[in-house]
Every structure is written in C-alpha cells, then in structure tokens.
Amino acid sequence: MTDVSLRTRCVSRPPRFRRPPGRNPAHPCVPSAGTDPAFARRAKEDPEMKNDRSRTARRIACVILFLVSLSLLPPRVAADPPPPDAPPAAEPVDPSVAGSGALLWKSARGLVPLPVVDMQVDLSVTGLMVRGNLVQTFHNPTSQVIEAIYVFPLPEAAAVDSMEVRLGDRLIRAVLREKEEAKAIYERAKQEGRKAGLVAQHRPNLFTTSVANINPGETIVVALRYLGEVSYEDGEFGLVFPLTFTPRYTPARSDGSVPQQGIGESFVKPENPQAPRARIDVRIDSGVALENVRSASHPIRWEPEGAAWRVRLEGGPVVADRDFVLRWRLRRDDRPEGTVFVEDREDGRYGLMMLLPPLPESAAGQGLPTETLFVIDVSGSMDGPSIAQAREALLQAIGRLRPGDTFDILKFNDRNESFRERFLPARGSELDEARAWVASLRASGGTEISPALVRGMRMLADADPWPAQRLVLITDGAVDNEDEVLAQVTRLLGKARLHIIGIGSAPNRYLVRRLAGVGRGACEFIGNVAEAGRRMGSFLERIDRPVMSDLSLAWEEASSAATSPIETYPQRLPDLYAGEPLFVSFRMGPSGGAARASLTGQVAGGPIRIDLGVAPDTARGSGVATRWARAKVEDLMDGLRRGADEPTVRREVIGVAQRFDLVTRYTSLVAVEEFPSARGAATTRRVTGALPDGSTLLEGTLPQTGTSGPLLTRLGLFLLLAGAFVASLRRLGLRWRRNAA
Template identity: 35%
Template sequence: MHRHPFPEPLPRNLLVGPLVAAVLALLGGPPAKAEEGGGGTLLLRHGGGAPVEAPRLAADAAIAVSGPTARATITQAFRNTTAEWVEGTYLFPLPEDAAVDAMRLVVGDRVIVADIRERQAAKRDYEAARAEGKTAALTEQQRPNLFTNAVANIAPGETVLVQIQYQQSVRRSGDTYSLRLPTVAAPRYSPAPPPVQRTADGPAEPDPVPDRHAITAPVLDPARHAPINPLTLSVDLKAGFTLGAVTSATHAITVEAPSARERRIALTDGATAADRDFELTWTPAPGTAPAIGLFRERKAGADSVLAVVTPPAAALPAAPPPRDVIFVIDNSGSMGGTSIRQAKAGLLAGLDRLRPGDRFNVIRFDDTMETIFPDLAPADDGHLAEARRFVASLEARGGTEMLAPLRAALRDADPEGTGRVRQVVFLTDGAIGDEARIFSAIAQERGRTRLFMVGIGSAPNGHLMRHAAELGRGTFTQIATVDQVADRMRDLLLKLESPVVTDLAATFSEEAEASPAALPDLYRGEPVTIAARMRNATGTLTLTGRIGGQPWRTVLNLDEAETGTGIGIGKVWARARIGEAETARITGRMTAEAADAAILRLALEQGLTTRLTSLVAIDATPRRPAGTRLARTDLPLNLPAGWDFEALFGRDLPQDPVSTRPGRRAEHGPAELIPASTRSISLPQTGTASDLLLLTGAGLLGLALLLRARLPRVAP
C-alpha cells in the first residue's frame, strides 16, 4: 500500500466530485425533519452498546461515456460529526455489469491507493489495520450489483473520501442507448433459514441466504425522517455519432452541447436524495444510427474487441402462432406504494394484447401464492374479465417468496410444444436475497418456455432481473415510473408477438476467447453484443442465424474496427467472463472449484472486485490513540422512492425510523436506528469549528453556482 500524492494527474471530475461531496457532507445534506426534543439527529445502537450518532454521508457520481462503454467515478464522503473515533459501513448498489477495478482512500492531504487481494486476505489486513488505529477502507462485493464499503478510524470532526471506479457497457435497444446508475440498496427479503438439525437422509438443507447479514442495512422511515445521503451527478457523453434527444425519465437534468456528438449532463437541482435509480437515454440524430458498432482496444500485449450488431427486422407473420402466456405478479410488501400500481397496470396491458386462440393464466405471490385458474384458460371475454377483477383487487403485503411461483409458471404440461409458443411475463422489483436459487431453477426447469422479466419501481434488482431473462432466453424491461408503463409494456408485448432471431452463432477466423460463449435468442430491435480477447484483432467475425425461418449471415472485418484507448473493453470482457463462470457454477455446468479458479485468475489479472476478491486501502501510520474506543455503525439508507414503509415492514413497529423486522431484514447483527427524541443519554458534542465550516461550504457552493450560471446551456 502506498502513502503519497496522487500517483497520476486526476481527471477534472475526480477532483471536482470529491469537493462537491465533501461540501455536501459538511453542510449535512438536505435538512432533516426535526424530531421532538432532538433536532433530527440520527442515533445508532450497535451490539447492545450505547447509541452513537450516525456518520454523515454524501456521494458524487462522475460518468464518462465513450461510445460503447462508460467509466464511472463514485466518491463517497464519510463525515464524522461526533467527538468519537468511528468505523462506518455503507451498503450501496452499482450496475449489475460494473467492473469495479480501482479505489482510493483520501484522508486530509494523504491519498492511499487500494490493492486488489483475495477476499479473506483483504479482510484480515483491514481488520488488523482497524485494530492498530490506522485509517483503512475495504470494498467488498456482496452481489454483482451490491457492494459494501467499510471505513475504519475516522477521526472526530473528520471527512474521509472513498473513490471507487468501474467500467460498464452501454445498453442499446433499437436506436435507443441507455445508462443506469442505481443509487440506493433496496431492502431485500431473505427466506428464513431451515432448522439446524440433521434428517434421516443427512444434514439439513443449507441456508438459502448464508450472507443475509451482509446484504442488509438500517432503513429510514420517510414518514419520520427526511431523505439523507445526498447525491450529485454529472455525465460526459461522447456517443461516437451525431446525437438527437438526450433525456432522463427518472430525474430532472440540464444538458449542454459542446458539439453535435457530445453532451454534458447534470442534475437540475444540483443534489438529490439517493432513493431511486438514475436512467439516461439518448438517440442518434435521424439517419445517423450505426447498424454495426465494432471497436477494439490494445492493452498488455492483447487486443480486446467489442461488436454490437442489430440484425434486420423480420416482417411479422400473417398468422402469428397461438401463445400460452403465464403472467406472474409480485404483490409482496416491497411492492407497496406506486410499485404495485405500476405492476397492475402493466399486467392489465398484457391481458389486453391477448388474441383469440391464445391461452393464459395469472399467478400472484407474496409469502403465499395463488393461481387464478386451475389450468390455462382461453383468452375469451369471460376469463379476461375475471382476470382483470382479480388483478384490480391485489394489495401489497407480506414477504417475497419467489421460488414457488417461478416453478409453477415454468411447469409445462406440453413440453413438446404442439405448435404453441409458451411465454412467462414476470413482474417484480426482485427485492430478494436468494438469487442463486432462482437462477438454478430457471436453468433446470425452463424447457421451451421463454421468460420475460419486468422490473418494477424506482430501485429494482437489476442483477436478478437481467440474468433471469438471459437464462430464460427472454428479455428484461424496466418500468421506473407510472408514465413509462404504456410505452414500455407496448414495446415488450411487441417483442412477445415478434419472431426471434434464432440459432445465433459467432465465429472468429482467428483464435479468440469470446463472451457470451452461447448467443441468446433475439427479439425485435435487440442487438447482439460480443466481447472477445485475442492476440491480434485481425481476420473476420462471422455471425449467422435464422430470421423468420430464413438464413441470415453477416461478416465483419476486424481490421476495420474503430480503435480506442481508455474505453475499457478488456474490463467489460473480463466482467462478462466472470459472470459466465458464476452462472456455470450455480447451474452445475462447472464444479465450484473450477469456477472459482477461473474467476480468481481473471479478477487478479484484471484487478477486479468479485465474490472472491476485494479492494483494500490502508494508511501506513496509526492515528487512533491506543485504548481509545472505536464506535462501529452501519450507515442508514433511504427507502426507495414510491415504496410503502408500513407495507414492507408492518404497522406494529416501535416508534423508530427504521425496521429490523425478521424476513425482510437480517435477524442479527445490523445496527438499529432510533430517533434522537427517544435517547436517554447525552452524547459528547463534536469539537469542530462548525461556523467556519458552514461559511466555507456556503462560499464554495456560491462559487460553483456562479460558475454554473455563466456556462451556456442547451435544453434537452
């Protein structure tokens, strides 16, 4: 580990981002609702000890899009407002395909660059540094889209910055490109562990969520406390083609246009609560959409190649084959609020698109499940009317036991097909902790069924939704707001009715390690994306398949690939290969030992955070005086926007702003938030120069606003 000035010149967003985040942290973010007698201060209990004031947290996201990939820097500012030394742990989400490869810990004028190490070794080194009084940070992956940061030995009155960087690919569907940044880790339902006992046939079943304590955190009740953890965000968009519309359906944004091919995007309000996914979409100017995107990047003596190809659309057949469609709707507690309304509207739209000759059924689930008809019913007026009444009556409640309804939907009484298309449309926020069981069931039981996942709400589990759709050879659609229901369900239902591109295969003329190894079926407007690594990107890539029953073939000359530097294709390729190895382990196509060996080799070679590797940064000099208490806390999270706290955790709660209700949250370990008005002890007050800090923060914000006002703006 190093202790030195910045090892290389930092890009502008890496320097400005921490300043903005630090100022927000000093000012405390959005004003909290004043509790009676307490002024809104958040206190944390942990391990039965005395309550400790929660550290403040603010974050800044700076994202640079370069053609097919994006590079993001997330800066988290941990502000210790107490007179005690503190260790803070924060649970946060990232995109499901994020290749996390760098972390810096900034303490005052010292910058400590993290190393990638095997997970257990990184954990031991962090814990040793914590015990020695050294400031240290540890970034661990809990799921491909869920991470934790632990920061030890934050001094009284001190702000510590943790900067994380990752690479990801840009999504494309038809002529629309998109980028998504999750900002809050939604509470996840974890099925109860089995009894700890042996049976006549051997040991009891393993815990479906063995790491349940690692994927939970205190959750604020929005009825009792204002949002915390403010987020600032900027995007530097260089699309590689002339741009048309640049929009966000989830946040108000300002858009500047330095050139026809570039945009600079920021949040209109400057800072926002971290309580929903940020989504940005852009389209090419008319007539400029690339049919084929072919890119290459050379690094460490090898070429990485990324090909994005949209096959030509096939005409709809005159008489589409009859379909058997099973709709599954999640009505668990996490779907309370606007989510259940979105899901019900989406399902009703699906019912409206059924045709004479189709058959259907509807399954609803929480911690129970119910099927409206005993078997598939004809899509006639009587059965459709009964289904609409059933859907209209649904309310959000209970836990999220997803495995049983999934298996019921996949169960096929006619596995040979007899000329009917079988499809499952699954509407959920995916807020569960037992993803591995879901993936395994899909891989083993999908048969001829195609599974279409519809992610509902402001913070769906993208890892579950996207990967389940890939395993089920369907597609993933996200509906973040009620306004998106009609358009996005229409696009999805058109895919269900459209012929697919089948029997896809990719062949390189030269030796290459390609991902995915097996290409999926494609639906109308869906591109095929292939990442590969090879010694030299020469020769050709041939794609073949069948569209509407007719052969299709295209040949790409790799010598004509657009050459880029710093666009991170190699990281994207490695992350995809790691994901394939994880899937092979879960579904039994690779032994656990072989999969782990492949994942560890790629992670250490590419410097990536995975299930088996972590980033750890440790300052060289002990700072906390020997014998001084270290208060340990889990930082609280906002409830995702639109969620109903009482539907999620129940109404019989003590008067505190978070829930520790079993089933949704872990049964042991996490800190518990209590409102300041209920505290019965006096905490030591911080000894910082608060007036000076407030004046400094106000001055910096005023300067930023003045500079921003002088910059030209272009409306989106």
C-alpha cells in the same frame, strides 16, 4: 387432641383419609362455600368479601388486557435521527438491506448507520462504454474513533477496478488481493491503529467498503471507479445509475426458519432532511449529434460541450431515493448493424462487438399462438405505487392477447394462488373476469419468488403441447437468493420463454436481467404508472416479433500465424428479440491482426447471417479489455449453476481478477496507511438511507417485504391472552355463583 390430629391429617393427606364434610377439595383445611352453610351466608352478606372478589377480577382483567395491547403494537420503525450529540441508539442492520450509500459503523452490536454528507456521480460515455466515478463524502461528527462500513449499489454490469480513500490530508490507494488475504491485512492494520480501507463484493451489484480508525472530526472521502456499458433498444441508447435499492427479502431456510430482517432503523422517508442527496453529471462522447435526450426519473438539462454533450440534473442535488435513468438517440436515420471497438494490451488485443440483426419486413407483426402464464408479485415491498404499476402492466398485457392465445395468472407473496388453475382461451368473458381479478390485487407479505416460479414452470410443463409457451414475471426482484432462483429457472424452464417486467423506482436490475438471460427472454423496467402503457406496449410488441434463435459466432483470422484461438464471451449466446443487440467481448493473441466474425441464426423467415470485420485500424475504445474480463468472470460464475467445479471456477476467476484489478466474489481491494494514527477506540453512531420513492415500508402498518410471521406471532399471542382472559372471567363467574348459592 382432636384438633391437633385433624391438622396433622390435613397436611400429610394419607391415601385413605376421608375429607370431613364442609372442607374445600383443593385445600382441605379451608371450608368450602358450597358445603359450609355459615361460609356461604357470610359470602352473600359480607360486603368486604364481595369487594375482594370484584377487585381481584378487575386486577386480572387489567393485567391481561395490558398484555393483549402489547401484543398488538406494531414493530418499532425508524424515527428521525437524534441530534449529533445524542447518545447512540441505532439498531444493527444487514448490509443487503442497509440502504442507499449507507456508511455503517462496525460495533459490538453489529453494523450501525452514520450520516451521509454528500454524493457525487460522474459518468463518462465513450462509444458503448461508461466509466463511472462515485465519490461519497462522510464526516465523523462524534468525539470517538470509529470503524465504518460503507454499503453501495452499482449498475448490474459494473466492474469495480479502483478505490481511493482520502482521510484528512492522506490518500490511500487500494491494491487487489484474494478476499481472505485482504481481510486479514485489513484486520491487522485495524488492530495496530493504522487507517485502512477494504472493498468487497457483497452481492453481484452490491459492494461494501470498510474504513478503519477514523478519528473524531475527520472527513472521509471514498472514491470508487467502475466500468459499465450503455444499453441499446429499438434505436435508443441508455444508462442507469442506482441511487438506492429496495430492501431485500430473505426467504425461509430449508429448516423453515426465517433470518431476521434488518430494515428497521436503516431507512428514512425521502422527505426526511437526513436522507442522502446526490449530484449527477454525465458526459456523452458519441461522435454525432444527439436528440431526444430524456430522463423518466429526474428533471435534467443537456447542452453541447465541444464534440461531446453534457447532461446535468435540473436544480442541483436530488434525494437518493430512485434509480437515475437516462436515454438518448443519435441524430441519424440509419441504425447500426454492427459496431466494433478494440483495445491493445501486452497480452493481446481485446474487442467489443455490438451486432444488431435486421428484422425482415415480411415477418413484422407475425406470431404464433401463445400459451402465457402471467406471474405477478404482490408482496409487501410492492405496496404503494409499485402495485399500481404492476396492475397496469398486467392489464396492458392481458389486453394484447389475441384470439387463439391461452392464459392464466399466478399471484404470489409468501404464498401463491392461481386465477383459474388452468389455461383459458383469450376471449370476452374470461378476459373480463381476469381484469376484475387483477384490479382487486393488493400487496402484503413476503417475496417467495422461488416457489412461485417453480409452480409456474411446472404448470407450463404439465399443459398440453403448444406452439409457443411463455412465462411473464412482474416483480421488483427484492430478494437476496438470486443464485437459487437462477439455478431453478436454468433447471426447470424447458423450452418455454421467461420474460421479466421490473417494477418500481429501484428494482433489482441484476436479477431481472439475469432471469431474462437464462430464460431466453426479454426484460423491461417500469418506474411509474404514467409510462406503464407506453413501455408495456413497446415491450409486448418486441416479444411478439420473431426471435432470432440458435445463434453461433464463427471467427476467421486473416493471418495463419495466429498463436491462440479467439476467446469470446458469452460463450453461450442468448436468443435475440427484434431491436435488441448482441454484445460480444473477444480477445485475440498479441499478434492478432485482421479477422472476420460471422453470426448465424434462425428467424421466422429462415436462416440469417451477419458478417463483421476487425481490421488493424479499428476504432480504439478505453475499457474494452476490462469489459472482456468482467464478461469472462460472469460466464465462469454462471458455470457454477450448471454444475461446474467450484475450486476450478474460483482459481480461474482469481486469475482474471488479478490481471485486471477486479473486485469479485473471491477478490477484494485493500488499502493501508504506513503509520498508526488512531487516537482511541471506536464507538457507534447511526446512519440513514432513503427508501425508494413510493415505498410504504416506514408507514404505520409497516407492510413488510418479509413474511407475515411477525403478524401471525402477534395474532397468536393476542388469541392466547384473550383466551386466558375469557377463561379467568369464567372461573371467577362460576366461583361467584357457587359462593352466592
């Protein structure tokens, strides 16, 4: 009776129950080793109980150590692609980080890559215009019907105006529609089993092509045509064609979250056999002989071909792992002060004007004392050769500071840090310390460029008044929030100048050039350490020379019968540095005849004026009208950052795009075949693109262009599990000592 009563009390635990001596506080029905002498003696003497405690401790330790080891494993990176008959295994990727010319399947899991077969780039230069023809050939090696997404970068000034899709023996030509309408047409055709293509602008210099219902074994040829323009700098012409791009970093959202990065399985190293390859052919019709034709990016060979010049890659196709850069000079001593090309259409006469202001000899080399803030990108995308190029560029810039100048340095990744938090005089000890600080810079973390620029602009605004303030940014521009960055610079820069150094084999040239434009500064690109000294020297000399500012362009038409004013773009003319041209697109009425343009501005020596005439017999140039349309669209889109009404901008952009068949933020090209031809449902197959040359993003430690969040998460998990491990051992140790007492 007593035993039954005691067991009942142990289970019910009434409030005033007093535990009998020798019972365990946690389990009152179990004897406590600390108070039960018999149990304690057994715990000391019984080897089986000792073995049980030892095995339990080992099991707990093994489980915790296993979890700790899992927390320290690096993220899974891209491996070599599986053989053609392997089952699909690719992870979805984001179009903005999809890689060079990547053909992506649109599967239920997202966009999944597919192999690239061939890429052909044909560029034709006539005067100042570049007509580009990009042909990429893909093959469906599977036994499934697919829908594919084709992602490709183009030059930042490119205007895409034509697309054709060849599927077997069928040729599908695209038509322009508003983006939503084009998407609806494409989706309807896809559901009906008809082949269809859709070209849309994903970013200002990144486009996507969707191709629906590709049958097994079919070869897909996507041909896109675009219009671009040459650059001109210090007597040298040039062009760039991007073959890949650096994966873009997505900054934290306003709620503090960071969107998932899509780099993981969309890239391979350039030496991988699956990396895309390209053939490049350039024809330059300059009208005069060329000299000093060279490429800092690829070995080339060039030769005359009739009245033109032909440039080809030396050795055939190359891996698409860097921008193709070509420069040349005309064989003549004089430099053009102005050149005009026109193109006539039914709706008017369109023109392109290049004005090159002369630099007075007396002003060369003179400059005011400057207050310079250098801002250098040390994020993960800069790891490898890029950070070495950035350090060398910054050291070159520091070495060119003059007595009387002041400076400071700001480095940034997902955080930013100043060298001294104040502007220092450019003299011996300060310069030596700055050089040592720069030499110690290493790359890691995310590319939070916006907070760094905001801090830098505020540092300049809070500093004492100075004759000339400038911010020099050194970066690869690998971010996808370009509009936000440009809007902040437009709002906060004030009277300071913003100059940009683009770093790496595939920088974001659109962002670099647009930042320099809104910052009334200049830009330069450095693709390898060997050319850093020469290009930085030329760049620093250029920005040290007097700038031509307060530019305005006035027109005077010879005929009083003109029915409409001359419309020019850009409407807000940028400041010019010596050796830099001003490109102006203009449109006259259908009856437009002779006209004269007068460019006025200020240089260090006083006011300057350049006159240039447009005559009825002015040289014709193909693509001039399309160039005007693209310039107008760009000017309208810039208005959004200045507070323009978005519906009004949209309506005007669509109107221009429809007249010239331009792909814009609001318009797309869509092509649909007449009859259904699909033979089944789609499945997935992976693709790979080539990382930019020198990138370490696939190497073991995986330096990321994202934030250090994943690393901190793993570190936090490690510390949490390690703490649990230590606590478990401590509890086991204390229990063993109590039992042994």
